[in-house]
Amino acid sequence: MSDDLLVVEGLKKHFPVTRGIIFQRQVAAVKAVDGVSFTVKRGETLGVVGESGCGKSTMARCIMRLIEPTAGSVVFDGREITGLSRHELRPIRREMMMVFQDPYASLNPRKRVGAIVGEALEVHKIGTATETKRRVQELLEIVGLNPEHYNRFPHEFSGGQRQRIGVARALAINPKLIVCDEPVSALDVSVQAQILNLLKDLQKEFGLTYVFIAHDLNVVRHISDRVLVMYLGHAVEVATRDELYHHPRHPYTGALLSAVPVPNPELARARQQILLEGDVPSPLNPPSGCWFHPRCPRHHPGVCDVREPQLVAAAGDHRVACHFPLERWPMNAAEMAAPAASASTGAGTATGAP
Amino acid sequence: MALLDVRDLHTTFRTDDGLVKAVDGVSFTVEPGKTLGIVGESGSGKSVTCLTIMGLNDRRSASTSGQALFKGADLLAMPKNELRALRGNEISMIFQDPMTSLNPVHTIGRQLVEAVHLHQDVSRSSARSQSLDVLKAVGIPNAERRIDDYPHQFSGGMRQRVMIAMALINHPDLLIADEPTTALDVTTQAQILKLMDTLQKEYGSAIVMITHDLGVVAEIADDVVVMYGAQVVERATAEELFARPSMPYTWGLLGSLPRIDHDVERLAQIPGTPPSLLNPPSGCRFHPRCTYAMSICQSEQPPLASATGSETHLSRCHLDQATRLTEIKKLESGHFAEVT
Amino acid sequence: MTRYVIRRILWALVLFVVVTFVSYVIFFLIPADPVKLFAGRQATPEDMARAAAFYGLDQPFYVQYWKFLSRLVTHGVIGEKALGFSFVNRQWIASGVQSRAPVTASLVLGGAVMWMILAVPIGIVSALRPRSLIDRGATVFVLIGISAHPVFLALIFLYIFGYKLHMFPIGSYADFFNPPPGQAGGPLQWAWHMFLPWCTFAILFAALYVRMIRASVIETMNEDYVRTARAKGAPEWVVMRSHILRNALLPIVTMLGMDIALGLGGAVFTESVYSLPGLGQWAVQSLETFDLPVTMGVVVFATTAVLVVNVIVDVLYAVIDPRIKLA
C-alpha cells in the first residue's frame, strides 16, 4: 500500500463559454483549474489557500468526481478515478466525502437530521433500519450533538451545529478522505474553533485524511500539515506548513502572508505589508507567461510575461512556480521589488540552495 | 470633547416572536480623528448600534432610548430634517456587502454626484469633478472612464472603494464602517484597510470600525469596544485590550483565534452558542458559557467597571482582581489554549 | 444587441410556423364538413366538389397549409391577398384585419394604460403602509378582480352605468380618426365609448399588478442600496423616486409586455359583451361558421403581435436595466 492516498496530476477543468443563434458553439473557456498537481499522504491534512475564484471549489469537485475534469488524472488509493463510469465509481464514493461551506444551504431543509446523516448508509445499502438509526445516533454523539435530536430539522440548529451535522454526514461510512470546502468560512470565531477542534479530534481518532480548503491563512496554518497555494487555477507553491509560513518562496504567498491581520497591535503596526495592486484577472482571459505577473512586485519584463513557470522543487519537498522566487523572508515591498539575485542567472526555473 | 458620545443606548425590535433587545445599554465615545473598533460575534448588536445612531432603523418596528451626542447635539432627539442634513455630510456610513450596496441601475458617477448635490449647492460640473477627484483618491484606475460605468462592471474590492469614495465625498467628521472588509479576500482587505488609514490621515475623520475580526481591530483601532449579547462587555484602548484582556469572553475570543504568530495544538473554544436576545440569560449574559461562572453570575448583572485600575479600561465581570491577573499572566506567556 | 434581435426574430419565425400549423391541424380535426355549409343545403355532389375545389378544401390539409404559407410569403404578410379571402363573404381577410385591429388595439392598449394607472399608486401605497386600511382595501380589490369573470363584470357594468344610470353608451364603438358617416367619432367619443370596456378589461390585470407592484416595492425597500441612499442623507421622496420605484418597476415592465400580448386573447370576452367590432369578436364568429381563412388571419395577426411586443419589451428592458446584456 502506497503512502499516498491521493495523487492529482495535471488536473484541468475548463468551463466552455458558448454562443450561437440556435446551435451553440464554444467560443472560449473559463480556465477554472488549469493544470494542478499534488499528492496527499495518508493521515495528513493538505490545506488549500487562494483568493476567491482561483478554482479551489472546482478542484474539489473534480477530485470528488462531482464534475468531470477536462484533463489530468486523479488517483485515489491506487486507482485512477477519472473516466470511471457511475457504476464503477460507487465503491469509491464510499471512501471520499465532502463537507461544504454553507451550513444553511448544504442540508436539505425538508429532511430530518437522521435521514441526512444516514443518507450515505442508505445509498450504499449498509445495515438495517435499526442499525442505521443506532449508527446515526452514534455519529451525532461523536460530533458533539445530542443523539436525541435525531428527528429534528436543520432549521432547528445553529450554524455551528449544522456544520457538525455536515461533518457527521461525511463520517457516516468511515471514509478515508474528507474534502472540506471552506467548512468554517461562514462561522463566527468561537464556533469556528469548535469545528476546527472537532475535525482535528476526528482525524486523530479515525486516521482521516483531509483536503482542507479555506481562504483564511490562519485557519489553514492551524489545521494543515502541508499547504498548497493556488492562484488563477494554478498551484503556485506547495510546501510543508512550517516551510511555507516561515520561508515562502512565491511572491504571491509572501503577499498573502503579509496581508493577514495579526491580533497584536504592536506586530500589526510594525509589519511591512506587501500590497498587491488591482484584482485577480479573469480566468476567461488569463495573462500570458506567469499568471501572476501583472500584480507581481518582482515582475521582470521579458521573462515573466513570456514564459510560464513550472512547479519545481526549490528545496526538498518545497515546490514553487516562479522565475524569481524569494530568497528570504520577511521582506518588505521595496526589497521584493529590487532586482532579484536569481535574475542574473536568468534561468526560468529556480532550483538550487534553499 | 468627544466627537460622538453614546450614552445608555437601547434599541428594541417588535417581532412576531416578541421583543428583541438588540442593543441594551450601550455606551462609548469616539474622539475626533481616532478609530474605534467594535468587535463581537454576529448577532451581538454591532450593526443595530450604528444604524440606531444614524437613525436608519425601521421606524415601525424599532423603539429607541438613550442619547447619541454628536458634537454635543443628540442625534436621537433631533428633528428628522436636521439628522438628514448630517447624514452623508458630517457622518457617513459604509456597509458590509459592496455587491448590493450600490444601486445597480445608476452609474457610479450619478450616485456620487447625488451625494454631492444632497449637501452642497454646486453646479453639475463641479459635483462631477469632485466625484472624479474622490474616485482617484480611493485608487480607481482610469477614473475618467470608469465614472460612467455601472456597479456590476466593478469587482467587489473596487465597489467597496466606490462606497468609501461616496462616504468621504463631503468630508465627514465621522465615518461608520460596518464590516467593510468581511466580504473581501485578505489581499483586498489589506488594500482597503490601508486606504482607510491613508484617507483618515488626509481628511482627519474619526472612524467607527465594526468587525468580528480581532486582527482587523489590532490593525487599525485606537480604542476597542467588545460586544456580547447586545451589551458592551469590555472597553479599552487597543494596547490595553490585547495586552491585558480582562474578562472571560474576551479571553475566549482571543484563544479561539487560530493565529499565524502562535502555535497551539487545540484552540480554546467557547462552549455553547451566543444568547438569544428575545430571552437573554439572567445575571451576566455570558455566564451559561463561562468556565469561571460563580453563583453571583447567575443572579446579578456585573457593572461595566474599571478592571485593571486604568480608567480607560472597563469590563463587565464578577471575577476578583487577583484571579483575573493570574489569567492574564497565563495569556501573556502565550498559553491561550489553557484559558478554558 | 443586433445578434440578440436576430436570434429572437428567428425564434419568432419558428414559433409562428408552429402556432399556425397547430391551428390548421385543430381546424381539420373538428368533425364537421365546412363544404356542405358553403355549398348550400340543396347542393348536388358535383356542386359540393366544385365548391371544395374553389375553396381548395379538396386537398390534404398539409398541402393547404403549404399553400397558406407560400401565399403569406409571395404576397408579403401585410399584402392585401396574403391572408386569402373569407369563405363566408369572399372579402379579403387583410382588409377585415385592417378595420378590426384598431378596435382591439384600442381596447388592449387603453386597458393597459388603465390598469397601470390603477395599479401603480395602489401598489405603492399598500407597500408603504402594509396592514393599513388602504392595504387591506387593496387586498379586497385584488380578490374581487382576480375572481370576477370579464363577462360577468361587463354585464354588471353595462346594467348599472349604461342601462340604469345612462352614463355610458351600450354596445357600440366610435372611431378615433374617421368614423363612418352619420356615426359618432373623434377622441372624446372614442374614449367615452371605450371607458366601460377598458374598466372591464383592466380589472383583472389591475388586481394582479397591485399584488406584483406591492411585492416588488416591498422587496426593493429592503435592498442594501436603499439603505445606502438614506445614509447619504437623501430625503424620503428622493429615495422613493430614484432608488425604489425605478428598480421596483423594472420587472413589471417585462410582465407588462407579456400581459398586453395575453390581453389580445382576453379581449374576446369583453368585445363580445360590448359588441365591439374587434378581432376577438370576429375570430369567435369565424369559428362558428367554419371560416378557416378568417380564423387563420386572426391567429396570424395575434401571433405576430405577441411576438413583436415581446421582442420590443425585451429590448426595452435591456435599455433600462444596465445589467442585462443581450447577446
Ligand SMILES: Nc1ncnc2c1ncn2[C@@H]1O[C@H](COP(=O)(O)OP(=O)(O)O)[C@@H](O)[C@H]1O
Ligand atoms: N459551472 C461553472 N461554469 C462556468 N464557470 C464556472 C463554473 N463554476 C465555477 N466557474 C468559474 O471558475 C472559477 C473558479 O471558481 P471556484 O472553483 O468556485 O473558485 P473558488 O472556490 O476558489 O472561489 C471562477 O472564475 C468561476 O466563475
Ligand SMILES: Nc1ncnc2c1ncn2[C@@H]1O[C@H](COP(=O)(O)OP(=O)(O)O)[C@@H](O)[C@H]1O
Ligand atoms: N429589523 C430587525 N428586526 C428584528 N430583529 C432585528 C432587526 N435587526 C436586527 N435584529 C436582531 O438584533 C440582533 C443584533 O443584530 P445586529 O446588530 O445585526 O448584529 P451584528 O452584531 O451581527 O451586527 C440580532 O439578534 C438580530 O436578529
Ligand SMILES: [Mg+2]
Ligand atoms: Mg469556493
Ligand SMILES: [Mg+2]
Ligand atoms: Mg452586522
